[in-house]
Structure formats: C-alpha cells, structure tokens
Amino acid sequence: MQNMQLSLTVKGNGAEAVSYLLAKNPNNLYERDEKGFKVRSVYPVFSNEEVKFLIYVKPDPIDLVRSSPEVYDISHYINDREFAVSSLFVSAIRKALGTALNGKPQEEYVQWVEHRFDMEVSFGPIATDLPDGELTELFKPIGYNVEIKRAASTLRSKSSALFITLTGKQTIQNLLKHLFILIPVIDNYKHYFIDEREIEKVERYGEGWLENHPLKQFIVRRALRFQNLIKQSKFYERERHNQENKETKKIRLNELRYEKIVDFIGTLPKRETIVDLGAGEGKLSVKLGYLDGVKEILSIEPSNKSRVRAIQRFEEAEGTDGFTPPTSLAGSLYYYDDRLVNKDIMVLCEVIEHIDEYRIPKMMEIILKDYHPKVLIVTTPNKEYNVIYDMDETMRHHDHRFEWTRTEFQQKCVQWMNKSPYHIDFDGIGDEHPEYGHPTQMAIFRREGK
Secondary structure: OOOEEEEEEEEOOOHHHHHHHHOOOOOOOEEEEOOOEEEEEEEEEEOOOEEEEEEEEEEOHHHHHHOOOOOOOOHHHHOHHHHOOOHHHHHHHHOOOHHHHHOOOOHHHHHHOOOOEEEEEEEEEEOOOOOHHHHHHHHHHHOOEEEEEEOOOOOOOOOOOEEEEEEEEEOHHHHHHHHHHHHHHHHOOOOOOOOHHHHHHHHHHHOOOHHHOOOHHHHHHHHHOOHHHHHHOOOHHHHHHHHHHHHHHHHHHHHHHHHHHHHHHHOOOOOOEEEEEOOOOOHHHHHHOOOOOOOEEEEEOOOHHHHHHHHHHHHHHOOOOOOOOOEEEOOOOOOOOHHHOOOOEEEEEOOHHHOOHHHHHHHHHHHHHHHOOOEEEEEEEEHHHHHHHOOOOOOOOOOOOOOEOHHHHHHHHHHHHOOOOEEEEEEEEOOOEOOOEOOEEEEEEEEOOO
16 A cells, blocks of 8 residues: 655755754654554654655555544545545644644744755655646746656556655745645645635645745635635635636637638538537537538547537437437547548547547548548647747646647648548637737648549
8 A cells, every 4th residue: 555655855054953843853753643544754864964854644444434424435445535645645744744834843943944945855646637737837936846757557557646756945834835735736635624714724825925826826726626715715806807718718719619610611512421529518519510511410429428418419409490410429539430431521629639649640540541531620729829828838728638839730640641642731720829820720631532
C-alpha cells in the first residue's frame, strides 16, 4: 500500500531552525492516530547546513469504514482518494504542522518565520484531472520550479499517480499555506462538508499570494465548489466577471463552429449521407438534420451517457418540418465499422484533441483509406490563439491530450493523407487575430475522382 507523503529539504545557514518552526524534535519520532490514519514524521537528515523533514500518512481502510457514519458501501475499500494526497492528507497532517502553518514557534525563533529558505518539497501520490501544464501553472507564479513524475505501474504503461517536486526560496509558513489550499484543488475533492468556514480558511491561507495569482478564479472555484459560497467570498466580483466572459466566449465559439460546418456542408453538391464522429450529446447532429438534401445522419459516440442525451435531442426535434432525425450509434474511432463506408461527408468536430496522439494516425488511416468519404471535415483548437485567453502555457480543457499550432496541424494532415486520393484546404473559425490566427482551425479533405 502506497503511503501519502510530504518531504521538505532545506539547505544553507540556519537550516536547523526548521525543526523549531515545525515544532518537531529531530531526536524523536512523531506518531499520532488521526481518524483512520497513522501520521508519522522523521528527519532523515539533520545538520546545521541541511535538514530533511518527512511526514507520511498511512490509511487504515477498515478503520475508515468503522468510523464512518454512512451505511456500508464497498466503495470505501476502493476509493483512491484515501490513498492519494488530497484533502484527507491535508486534514491528517494539519495538527502535526499547526505551529508552522500559524507561524507561532517559540518566541526566540519568531525571527525565522519570515526567513526564505532554499528548499525542495516533494509530495504524492497525486490523483488529478489536471494536465501537467496546469499543475505547473498553479505553482510557477508563486515562485516554484515544478517537476512532475509518474509512478511506475505494472498494469499500465502510463500511471495516473503523480509525484510533484517544487524547488525555490520560500518561508515555511507560506509553503504550507500554498499546499493546504492547492493540494485539494489539484485533487478536486474534499471529504468533508463544505460550509462558510471554508471561505474563512481559503482567505486566511490565501492571504498575501492568492489575490494576485493568475489562476485565482480557478483555484477559488475548485476550493469552494459551490456558487453560493463563491459569491460570499471576497474573490467573487472578479470571479463572476471573468467566468461569465469566459463562458460567453465558449458558447459563442461553439456556435460559430457548428455554423461554419453546417454552412460549408450546405454548399456541397453531394450531402445525402453524413457521419458525425465523436458526436457527444448530438448538438451538431441536430443542426445537420435541418440541411436540405440530407437523407441520413449517423451520430457516432462511444459514451452511453452522451448518447442518451443525444437521443433526447433528436426526439425533441423530430417532427419539425424539414428535419431529418439522426441515428445514434455506439461506435469507436479506433475500430473499423462497415456501417460508415463510402458516405458523402464525415465530421470530426473538436474530437481529435481528446485522443492520445499516437493513436490518431491509425484512426485517420481507417477513415481515409477504409471509409473513404467524399469529404472529411476536421476541427481542432489552434494552440497559438491560447495567448489571447491568457493561457499560453496550458490547454483549453483538462481532457485535451494535446493542442497544435497551425503549422503542426497542417503537417499532421499532410502525413495522414499519405498518398490517399485527397487534397486538403485549411480554414479557421472564430475571430481572427493578425498574428495568432483563428481560435479554431479546420481542415477539409476532398476526395479526388469518383
């Protein structure tokens, strides 16, 4: 069983003062029981010039179940959050590190509270939905260099468990304030009921750094979770303005994509059969159903949850004058499906960036060589445009596996074509910037000959 752990290494003159700030004697093993967890701390290294402090938490899943007021549920035994650094970990170590977190050591060591130490901090394992770029941007603006490593896995080639290492100059108190807010944000999970007291905690630990953090709105939203609490916090006004503006842009860009695709298909002489690949909840499929001349729309989606919502959309629109009801089919882009062969048009609207990059060439080979539609339309985010969203170091959605520049996308399209009987045109969707182009880039593959 993997222990949750946090290690802190400090080097330089005065390093030994860390033990007084932490209020932990280097000659004694600290060991306490904290509501289903065993908390221990030790000093593997201790000298005037270097101190390494390690605190680790070992969960007891049986004790966690016994102490829970909830009805027995097997998920207690398989919940990964009980074995990952999260709000559970932060709560377990809060009492052990309370002196340092509050900045109240013995009087003769108060001067060291504001001392910035050269430090290295490592913690994990982490379970998160955030890509590495966003993890880095949580810590980089507050003075840390960030290294992310994945744990070895015997079951998968790429483990989802992360270990994060931070380096930089920081006070011990500020380090703990950062971690006590950002660790639950990274995990996006809190094991306790969140109420107004959480606002005070976020504002207390965030004082002096969170108000100027470029991801403040994101951090506060994930820390407080509920809109009624966010509205009560001092961060609300700016959060509301930025979030509403962001959502407006997102909705508008989605509509512009659909509008561009539908308008383009409307100009094609042959459009009787259309395949919407990775159709999600069927929003584009419905709009395609109103096109003149369309006789069949196959809405392909692997998620049953999304397909249920798509079918509801189709049923709501069915019976409208001139509407061709799409057919929802379960399907995967990775495997050949003879129902999709020789259609007039195929569409991949904002789909490829959600797929592992190494799988895309084979997927495109199946589409272009086996299905060989007359026209294939592919849209994907333009990475260069992200700077306009003040997010040039990150991706637009936590599930994106990659985002490409215009040059990268065009080079990939040429590689995918690979002597297939197609030629390609490139276009953009959304407000065009003179340097960064459009927010969405689009490729149109047209099959040559019959």
